[in-house]
Amino acid sequence: MIELFQMGGPLFMSILTIELAAVIFFAAKCFINKEHSVSQIKSAGLLAAITGILGQLIGLFSAFEAIQEIGFVSPAMLAGGLKVSMITTMYGIIIYVIAIILSLILKAKH
Template identity: 45%
Template structure:
């Protein structure tokens, strides 16, 4: 797992991991408050939980940005060197996909987390 972290680029993978930690902390904190809150404040808590989706979207875009910057740098080196082998090129392309895949997984996780928490809080609000 750590090998993928470093291959994906420590800077962008670190940012994505930080965003994942923020999503978890934000969600758990507001979910606990929402389960204990009075009915009048539940709407505010549910609204704040929707920020989880925004954090997840930020993670996805950050992963794509990491890939684009990495590919730009790689293409610059290829332009300087000239001819390279296909296996080297596609190996680099494979490595460039690590950060966007991680960002998309974080985005999907954030959507799932938001959906479950929103459902539970709405169900508690009605009953």
């Protein structure tokens, strides 16, 4: 897990982890205070998904820029780079799914 965190890039993976903490915070706030802040949970989750996609796009841009400078890159190296670029997107979407599940649970409770 730590290896994936490092491969995904410390900047975007840290931002995504903070956004996961925000999702959990808003869910706990809604559960404890019985406030209807379900939209905050969904918004924080959506922000995580978009941040993950942005991280992937910036990573792909950097990778394609390096490929352009080098000229030839083996297909295996290209596939490895594409795989690494998807880590932030997967993490962001997982956080969004968690946010949706938590919001559905809290809606059912109220």
